[in-house]
Amino acid sequence: xxxxxxxxxxYEEEAHIVVTERSSPPRVIFSGEDLLQEYxxxxxxxxxxxxxxxxxxxxKAAVRWALNHPExxxxxxxxxxxxxxxxxxxxxxxxxxPPMRAPDVRQTILExxxxxxxxxxxxxxxxxxxxxxxRRLTPTELRRMVGGRIYDAFGPDRIxxxxxxxxxxxxxxxxxxxxxxxxxxxxxxxxxxLSGVPTGPRTVATGLTDxxxxxxAEAKGVERxxxxxxxxxxxxxxxxxxxxxxxxxxxxxxxxxxEEYTEIDRLKLQxxxxxxxxxxRTAKRKLLFNLPAAYEVIGVHAGAxxxxxxxxxxxxxxxxxxxxxxxxxxxxxxxxYVSPHSVNSILNPILLQAVGLGDLLSLHRGxxxxxxxxxxxxxHPAYDEFEPAHHPSSIEFFHRLLxxxxxxxxxxxxxxxxxxxxxxxxxxxxxxNAYHGVHPFQLWYRSEAGRQHxxxxxxxxxxxxxxxxxxGWDRADTLSEAIEAARGFAGRSAQLSFVHSPPSxxxxxxxxx
Amino acid sequence: xxxAKAAFFDIEGTLVRTNVVHAYAYYAANRGSALGIAARLxxxxxxxxxxxxxxxxxRKAFQTFHGRYYAGFSExxxxxxxxxxxxxxxxxxIYPQAYDLIDEARRAGCRIVMVSGALDFTVHPLAHHLGAxxxxxxxxxxxxxxxxxxxxPPIIEGANKANAVRNFxxxxxxxxxxxxxxxxxxxxxxxxxxVGRPTAVNPDLRLRALAxxxxxxxxxxx
Numbered sequence: 001x002x003x004x005x006x007x008x009x010x011y012e013e014e015a016h017i018v019v020t021e022r023s024s025p026p027r028v029i030f031s032g033e034d035l036l037q038e039y040x041x042x043x044x045x046x047x048x049x050x051x052x053x054x055x056x057x058x059x060k061a062a063v064r065w066a067l068n069h070p071e072x073x074x075x076x077x078x079x080x081x082x083x084x085x086x087x088x089x090x091x092x093x094x095x096x097x098p099p100m101r102a103p104d105v106r107q108t109i110l111e112x113x114x115x116x117x118x119x120x121x122x123x124x125x126x127x128x129x130x131x132x133x134x135r136r137l138t139p140t141e142l143r144r145m146v147g148g149r150i151y152d153a154f155g156p157d158r159i160x161x162x163x164x165x166x167x168x169x170x171x172x173x174x175x176x177x178x179x180x181x182x183x184x185x186x187x188x189x190x191x192x193x194l195s196g197v198p199t200g201p202r203t204v205a206t207g208l209t210d211x212x213x214x215x216x217a218e219a220k221g222v223e224r225x226x227x228x229x230x231x232x233x234x235x236x237x238x239x240x241x242x243x244x245x246x247x248x249x250x251x252x253x254x255x256x257x258x259e260e261y262t263e264i265d266r267l268k269l270q271x272x273x274x275x276x277x278x279x280x281r282t283a284k285r286k287l288l289f290n291l292p293a294a295y296e297v298i299g300v301h302a303g304a305x306x307x308x309x310x311x312x313x314x315x316x317x318x319x320x321x322x323x324x325x326x327x328x329x330x331x332x333x334x335x336x337y338v339s340p341h342s343v344n345s346i347l348n349p350i351l352l353q354a355v356g357l358g359d360l361l362s363l364h365r366g367x368x369x370x371x372x373x374x375x376x377x378x379x380h381p382a383y384d385e386f387e388p389a390h391h392p393s394s395i396e397f398f399h400r401l402l403x404x405x406x407x408x409x410x411x412x413x414x415x416x417x418x419x420x421x422x423x424x425x426x427x428x429x430x431x432x433n434a435y436h437g438v439h440p441f442q443l444w445y446r447s448e449a450g451r452q453h454x455x456x457x458x459x460x461x462x463x464x465x466x467x468x469x470x471x472g473w474d475r476a477d478t479l480s481e482a483i484e485a486a487r488g489f490a491g492r493s494a495q496l497s498f499v500h501s502p503p504s505x506x507x508x509x510x511x512x513x
Numbered sequence: 514x515x516x517a518k519a520a521f522f523d524i525e526g527t528l529v530r531t532n533v534v535h536a537y538a539y540y541a542a543n544r545g546s547a548l549g550i551a552a553r554l555x556x557x558x559x560x561x562x563x564x565x566x567x568x569x570x571x572r573k574a575f576q577t578f579h580g581r582y583y584a585g586f587s588e589x590x591x592x593x594x595x596x597x598x599x600x601x602x603x604x605x606x607i608y609p610q611a612y613d614l615i616d617e618a619r620r621a622g623c624r625i626v627m628v629s630g631a632l633d634f635t636v637h638p639l640a641h642h643l644g645a646x647x648x649x650x651x652x653x654x655x656x657x658x659x660x661x662x663x664x665x666p667p668i669i670e671g672a673n674k675a676n677a678v679r680n681f682x683x684x685x686x687x688x689x690x691x692x693x694x695x696x697x698x699x700x701x702x703x704x705x706x707x708v709g710r711p712t713a714v715n716p717d718l719r720l721r722a723l724a725x726x727x728x729x730x731x732x733x734x735x
Contacts, residue, residue: 165617167620388725388730388731392730392731393730395728396728396730399728400728418691418710421620421621421622422621422693422710422730423520423614423617423618423620423621423623423693424693424695424710424712424730424732425730426617426620426621427610427613427614427617427732428730428732430613430617431610431613432732432733
């Protein structure tokens with residue numbers, strides 16, 4: 001008999017992989033604002049997220065410990081001098097997804113940090129949302145993120161969104177790098193960040209710079225930009241790692257594998273599906289965005305940005321990385337209602353392709369989960385809907401540019417600059433709550449690798465023909481039809497894998513047996 | 514070298530809160546005896562339904578009808594009052610975000626062109642204040658130093674506004690398809706259609722619906 005330790009390790013490695021059998025229950029799959037319940041073919045490999053790790057018992061204590069035991073830096077209190085100018089940079093709404101229940105972890109961190117500033121005689125403090133070219137947060141969203149007390153104390157002059165198009169608000173720091181003036185002229189930047197699935201190094205640089213700098217950084221990589229900015233600015237990073245407890249309370253069953261559902265869970269699922277099917281889509285969105293996630297902090301680190309990121313990435317990997325044996329020929333994803341760029345908004349066709357071919361397909365370490373030339377099946381209605389207040393340039397991008405070409409190189413050379421400079425888009429970004437004019441281009445380039453990697457994309461449940469056609473995809477009415485079509489392309493013996501997300505996970509693909 | 518481009522801005526309702534009738538009301542209230550002022554103001558108020566009706570039915574007829582009200586005004590008086598009208602009425606009615614929008618257009622490399630159905634002398638100080646490079650507006654005919662009440666064709670409205678924009682681009686070597694158009698009213702649908710990048714600004718219901726249908730951006734200036 002194997003020792004208990006070996007058995008435990010084996011269980012930990014394989015508990016999140018289920019191979020579908022004849023008696024397996026139907027899988028619950030997100031399809032936009034709806035929940036599908038579908039039987040998958042026998043032999044389909046279902047890849048599930050790891051169970052949520054336990055959160056730290058005392059978050060405030062964990063933050064204080066991190067501030068006093070930083071990585072590669074002096075403790076925060078030692079960096080503070082009376083009269084100095086400090087800027088606190090905050091991540092925008094793209095993390096975590098969906099937004100977490102109040103109080104947001106950032107609020108807790110800020111309460112501790114701001115108290116420390118006051119005790120150290122640091123009064124010149126601004127809070128800046130490092131939204132980069134993403135949309136400005138509304139006052140309600142900002143208040144929810146930092147808490148009413150901080151918002152009222154700092155607003156509106158000392159808590160605001162970064163404006164990459166404000167000619168007076170940016171300052172050149174040489175080598176083609178322009179930065180937020182307030183941040184660049186501060187003695188210290190405190191970057192408060194949250195991390196979930198470790199998709200790559202996160203840097204405050206992208207959130208505090210402008211279009212020209214980001215464009216220049218494209219060739220060298222964002223990591224290089226981050227390193228350059230970290231040399232220019234004195235940054236103290238505070239980063240909290242989150243677990244994947246996305247669902248809580250009555251919806252907690254959605255975070256478990258279907259084999260573990262109780263009768264009550266099944267009844268709740270049917271009630272939820274019944275309700276969602278009967279609601280108009282706008283109401284469904286409203287309802288779903290009002291269900292905040294119950295994420296917990298599994299660890300906090302602080303200090304020099306690179307060292308802090310490394311520590312947090314290790315922690316996140318323990319929660320989110322799932323080892324998988326061998327690649328898949330056909331990969332099935334349910335695409336939920338929310339993406340990093342559609343919080344309190346609509347997952348429009350440009351975002352759908354960015355999620356399907358960018359975010360979801362790139363959630364792997366090293367070897368991709370899908371073999372080169374394989375088939376991706378996305379479950380989503382692929383509706384032709386846009387939120388004009390948030391994604392105005394995506395409307396033009398989708399309806400005017402994509403019917404002409406999907407070639408990223410042509411789009412970049414012919415249209416990117418015009419979209420970046422369009423005064424209407426600039427105005428909507430600066431004064432409204434719109435993403436920058438080049439946002440759809442950035443999303444399109446980011447998913448270029450996915451487009452080149454996949455042999456075919458089939459969108460299951462698409463409610464129209466033209467959205468898949470414009471995106472260059474096939475469509476199917478149901479998931480079963482999509483799987484049949486995928487097998488027709490990849491072969492009857494194709495290896496099918498279904499990634500059971502959300503919550504998201506990162507696959508670590510090892511050589512197949 | 515990229516082709517020259519321009520941003521064409523309608524004025525009334527787009528950059529300022531006022532409309533063309535405000536200008537006449539101001540002039541009417543600043544000319545002649547107290548009795549004359551009262552009579553002209555009452556006449557203007559009584560004509561509001563006619564103005565509104567014509568604006569809805571035929572913009573050209575509206576402009577012609579409106580021009581007649583100026584008959585008999587002396588040219589020097591109209592010009593002299595233009596600066597006062599700007600200071601007293603127009604300046605405070607400019608949407609604060611209009612300055613940002615014009616600045617953003619200039620930073621995009623656009624020449625700033627104001628296109629208005631108002632009389633040129635009434636909006637000239639405003640165009641100057643906003644830093645416009647060109648002004649395209651209606652011109653009043655003067656005979657012997659007094660306004661005849663007729664507008665000099667082509668009357669800048671609807672399709673003629675679009676023609677004026679097109680002619681400007683040809684004359685100035687500006688790429689129409691790279692240029693921007695901004696208006697609040699469905700009566701400027703033609704002008705918005707000829708430019709490459711139209712935008713509805715504080716649009717009326719009909720223009721808002723059109724903008725949504727044609728995927729034009731919509732700005733709500735405040």
